[in-house]
Amino acid sequence: MENSDHTFNPSLAAALMKFDPEDGEQIVEYFNTHVLLSREKALLQASVRDQKKLLVENGKLKNDIQQLRVQLQDKQRRRTAKALLAPAPPPVGASAAVPTNPPPSSSHDRRDRQNRRRRGERKARPNSGALSLEAEPCIDPSRLDLRVGRILSIRRHRLAETMSVQEVDVGESTPRTVVSKLEETTDFEELQGRLAVLLCNVKACQLRGVVSQARLLCCYSSNDCSELLIPPAGSNPGDRVTFLNYPGEPDKELQAKQRVWELLQPDLQVDSRGVATFKGCGFEVKGKGLCRAPSLTNCIIR
Incomplete structure (x- = not known):
């Protein structure tokens, strides 16, 4: 009934015109309109499905990009650590014995040996830094000192609404x-006396x-x-918030240059x-x- 141009079949249209000359043209026009509307409806439904599919794929791509960013940062840190931990060349004269009668060497060979000695001295210096990097703990939530606290009082900041x-406590x-940033509609009286979760090993700031x-x-x-x-019911001020899969003790104070909070926060x-x-x-809370x-x-949590 529908041809390649999405219109009523010409042979059927001719038969209708012959059968009913007066109304045949209107009937053919009706069927042509119906065919076009059906086609537009199908295209619209396909477009909606494609949009939903694109939204789902965009969400997955964002998650993949975030995971790749974290993996790249980890690889960069490991690459830096590997470079610093690479064994330095042995000091001059420490391993091989000097022959009694060394063969004569050219001036070029002497300069080459001197250059190697200089490079060896420079590479031997970062050992202390490499050891300290090796002992640096990994980035996981056990380094966060999260505790239960009770809000004793709350007031509007006098210089910032x-x-x-x-x-x-x-x-x-x-x-x-x-000092926190809360919504303007926050009911201060309702918050007073309530329990909350606090990150306590951030550096104090003004x-x-x-x-x-x-x-x-x-x-x-x-x-x-x-x-x-x-926190869960029955918690008390000072109770520590921990993670079953990440045992360990928190840092005394999070160092800004290590960016522990910034690296962990996207996964909270x-x-x-x-x-x-x-x-x-x-x-x-155990x-x-x-x-x-x-x-x-x-x-998200932040």
């Missing part, structure tokens, strides 16, 4: 002052005249909604069940449970 200042002799001594961990969705990450996420994870491994987002899912 988008910031708040909290006094937080993290199980130490005195509370820590924490934000608009107030020294911040820790980082308050929050969950952020794609539409800019945010809420505090909360809330899964589809609302559980805080690092590469699928949950934030855990014996008490897992840390969660109050209502958000599939979002």
